[in-house]
Amino acid sequence: MSGSQARVKAIAAITKYKAEKPGKPVEGLKLEKLYGANVFSESVMQERLPKAIFKSLKKTIKTGAKLDPTVADAVATAMKDWAISKGATHYTHVFYPLTGLTAEKHDSFLVPDGKGGAMAEFEGKQLIQGEPDASSFPSGGLRSTFEARGYTAWDVTSPAYIMESPNGTTLCIPTAFLSWTGEALDKKTPLLRSLQALDKQARRVLKLFGKEPKDRVTCFAGIEQEYFLIDRNFFFARPDLFIAGRSLFGCKPPKGQEFEDQYFGAIPRRVLNCMMEVEEDLYKMGIPVKTRHNEVAPSQYEIAPLFEEGNTATDHNHLVMHTLRRVAKRYGLACLLHEKPFAGINGSGKHLNYSIGNSELGSLFDPGDTPHENMQFLVFCAAAIRAVHKYGAVLRSTVASASNDHRLGANEAPPAIMSMYLGEMLTDVFTQIKNGGAKSSKAKSVMNIGVDTLPPLPMDPGDRNRTSPFAFTGNRFEFRAVGSSMSVAGPQVALNAMMTESLDFIATELEKKTGGDTKKLSKAVQEVLQEIMQKHDAIIFNGDGYSEAWHKEAEKRGLPNLRCTPEALPALTTPETLDLFTKYGIFSERELRSRQDIYVEYYCRTVMSEANLVVKMAKTTIYPAALQYQKDLAGTGSALEKPVKDKAAALLDAVARLEKAMAMHLPDILEEAKHLCGVVLPAMNDVRAVADDLEGLVADDLWPLPSYMEMLFIK
Template identity: 75%
Template sequence: MNQGRMNAIAAVTNFKPISEPLNFAETSATEIFGSNVFGDKVMKAMLPKEIYKSLKKTIEMGEELDPAVANVVAQAMKDWAISKGATHFCHVFYPLTGLTAEKHDSFLTPDGKGGAMAEFDGKMLIQGEPDASSFPSGGLRTTFEARGYTAWDVTSPAYILENPNGTFLCIPTAFVSWTGEALDKKTPLLRSLQSLNKQAQRVLKLFGKQTETPVTCFAGPEQEYFLIDRNFYFARPDLYIAGRTLFGAKSPKGQEFEDQYFGAIPRRVLACMMEVERELYKIGVPVKTRHNEVAPAQYEIAPIYEQGNMATDHNQMVMHTLRSVARRYGLACLLHEKPFAGINGSGKHLNYSIGNAELGSLFDPGATPHANAMFLVFCAAMIRACHKYSGVLRATVASAGNDHRLGANEAPPAIMSIYLGEMLTDVFEQIKKGGAKSSKNKGVMHVGVDTLPPLPMDPGDRNRTSPIAFTGNRFEFRAVGSAMSIAGSQVALNAMMTESLDFIATELEKKTGGKKSLLNQAVTEVIQDIMKKHEAIVFNGNGYSEEWHKEAEKRGLPNFRNTPEALPALTTKESIALFEKYGVLSPREVESRQEIYFEYYCRTIKTEAALAVKIAKTMILPGAIRYQSDLAATCANLKTIGKEYRSVALDEVTAKLRGLQDAIVALEKLCEKENGDAHAEAKYLCDKVLPGMLEVRKWADELEQIVADDYWPLPSYMEMCFIK
């Protein structure tokens, strides 16, 4: 047996809790929740009443921050953090790598008398100055233009992170260049929320609705991930460098028995999950659901729906916490979209809606959607937005990792479409024909067992093959990759909705001329026009089918199959105009992002290709040659003593070794070629290098199936996915 497998089996069979069991009876989850957050309860207790009120207006109403407030808040935040054992504070930000970045500074300042004192003022709270030169900027900054600023995001609360050797204060911030251009994921998201509120309020005003709080977006990202034993992880250079397996023959058993999905959670995995949840409770992340996912060794954690900006910050914390806690249990958390070929990859289903605390979700149809004109307007706006800007939305989920997932029979296709369900489709069909008079009612399901209660039945089924599915009071955007920030897709959705609401508000204002009596007729006419022009995006059938691909082409829906095809949609005239008009991203900022994403794609494929060559040449090839040598020696020995022998196994190994060697040489030549700009290089890597990598993998995986187990240098799919 190979050593990695033996160590993993020992880790599983000898697993013991690494610390005292978490005692939720002694300290309940409600007591733990938010205990490390500088939230409303702490602010109310520690801040003067007027300061507290002023800060709440900024947080809840979007009013401009009073600079005089910052010093008082900073003092209270420092005292609170030090009482929690913090020695340092850090501005947390989200550069265009998609990862979380942080710069730590100590509270301590020498007092000039041989001692030190703790200092933290409003200036330190509001603004930080990390070096911006080493973060991707896509041409917005050159290497010698190093200055960048982090700016306190007052709408996302500060929190304490714990470490075995202490704690530190984390302050969510935006990250901008010296010229004020966005170098991060948060700044465009905050801008998009402002523009969304402005246009949504115009529509609400037409319906006689006035709200004190701004309209915002809400998000609930369902995070999928894999957990495997770390003994396997460190025995696989492709996993710890590329995040996915570049080699691996199919396991005799995969997910075809469907026994993993919602099955009993393995003991070690559940212990890890419980600690993940406890750590997330402390920093106020409202995680709700945990379960086994479809693929072996795949799991999901999902939070309660919350405001979009905070949901984005919280999701970054979820990914960080999953990785860090998994290590404590001898596990490695894999967030790549497709760590294993042949079984399901991982997505991050983004549940999206708009609204506020006063109105609830503006995508909520109520009991009679046909009579809910305001809902129909906002729903029609989403239909129009997704059809008009489907390319932009597709581009936000384009990456080398997600390319392996989108379009497979496990994830939504790369073609953007909307699933409305039977009830809403029927309502919009009625409107097209002149006006909606009725809605399909919710029924009652009788299971046929007297002891089971009648179950309320939704008027339509769910569609797991749709990229954008209406699910009751929100739309679920299912194309986001598991390793991605949800900020980019929210920025696009908010900007698209802003433009659609602007269009609808303008049309309704024209048609009504300020007369409320004309509103219903105007709404009908506007929705009829939208459905006539944009109903091609609505599809309730099987998004995986070949028939849908043909039908989508007839409807004129784009099918961007990979990242090089998808990213150009960001810089079309329509896309740039969309972001520029509503102050979400300037043309330079849009172009910089496209450049960064192309570069990241190219670097990813180049790294994987170089790694594939290295593993094939230095691990797989030597192991297979040793096996070939032993087979040859066996044949020679049998021949020497006059015994009959057959060289079938030797011939097969020799042929596949020759194929592997030829494929390696071909891939090396492909990797040597220099190309033009990032777009041209991305296309070359996609069209030539990726197929070259697959050819190397084909021969290696075939060898894995016949080479003796103790000669094979890499842990197998069977081992990694089923030893838990």
């Protein structure tokens, strides 16, 4: 296929590839025994802890009661003994700094006994608190660089687990990460705060309906993770992929995804073996992965778990991403989690299926068969409508990044305009409420297929809308704008805060209107919901979110269209946002402003690093190939000589314009981000356009980079 030595060697290596660890069938192994085998779960705690200690710990986990510090020593001893029985020699506090990645520092259980020997030791104080150096983590001005102290705090609500590696195992303890002043330097702390606030306000509403659940009301998350797998030989032959995570060059292949034959197609054997090992590792860590399949783009796949409590689901999604990357290497593959690793085909998202409730209540977004009669559901759904309309810009800001900007708004992901899809049945019900009162709901029907041997299928009252950022899907909402490489903590924090404020508003209004008289509740609910719909129904849109008509309509409705990260991030520090988060103790003003600074700076660094890479690759990889081909054509009379010469010159001109744009720096970081977005990125695209034209002209045996055709279709 190609005479380029790097590419020829890569293709040869792929065709001769043998897995480092051949896929092993789980024959005779009961999945029930495999699942959770490496988790310090409730059943393990019940078996190993004194009854009183277990009872106290369980109360904290289930009800959100304060953690009794006196239980720590007993838990630490039991956790250590259990971990050592699993082969662990070290423990680590796992936390999620504002880099968006996982961080950990490993400490050994081994302590010298002073007699020439050693013993294993792990005390309650080591379980509860760690002290990693915080100086090199982003803080956005929350502390000076020379102030290094940071603390990790044990999150009892997310279970500890064992991480296996070929040479041993490690006890991993999920933790929050805070500065010496107690300010959040991580993703987990605000999430835990938001869950506490949500529980309080949801209980106020439920109490009006005569319900006082024993367990805390929390959010639940089901996180669909999309990703690409390509051969590592190609990966390391593409500097843009292994440095930037996305291909900065590459012309469109003869075939892309237009045949629609990849989606749900047969999974390639090597990929399937990799997926099976990923699942086995995840099962052991108690992660309930349920689904695997081919996604829309070639070499794109998806893994999805069952619903879990939101905090645990966030921790587990970090483990999913880590495990995908780690296991892929053993099969000679590279896992790409960038939102847009390849131009011209679908990028990768992370769909956050969101609901609130608990095991006693079920989902509070469950409408039942007659939603117009389900007052409790109508109240919680109306709270979501009000929340997304009032704080849509905040929600958009939580998914803003340089990488996700390449994906949002394309015909593969929801637009940057935040809107809500309710479907025909619920839209009809809430329209009735707006006009004076709901009296009916569209019923479900049955689909008659016309083949006697096939069963009749129950039909939902309305179809799904895949272009909506926030779509109702039966008993939950699906937030589809999250990027594949992102932590889902940020969007959950925003959703929890928004719902908290809306439930607070509704509870306050209903308490005023009823005065504690339950007989007045029905009338009060109708009045409050009607007011909400009259003020906030502009957020509901069931049509095509990709259409230009919707963009014009959204503008008329006053819905913000924050197309890029520099436009979206300022929403984090508007007076309305500051009031939302500070009122419920989720963020302080300093914490919010620090996050805006961190995310803007990260955007700038990302774009600048990519721009530097474009310049380097254009000058040292692509131009020399064009120059060599130009020399080969010289004197041959080939009609290609002039086009190649012209394009080579155009490439250097485009690089010069890019370098000029990169040399301009603005003193204000947000203005710098706007310059990078509006000037540098288009200049990068200009360089790419010329380089991609050259790829279509230069002889294949001279082109130095693996092509899209090779990377996406050679398995």
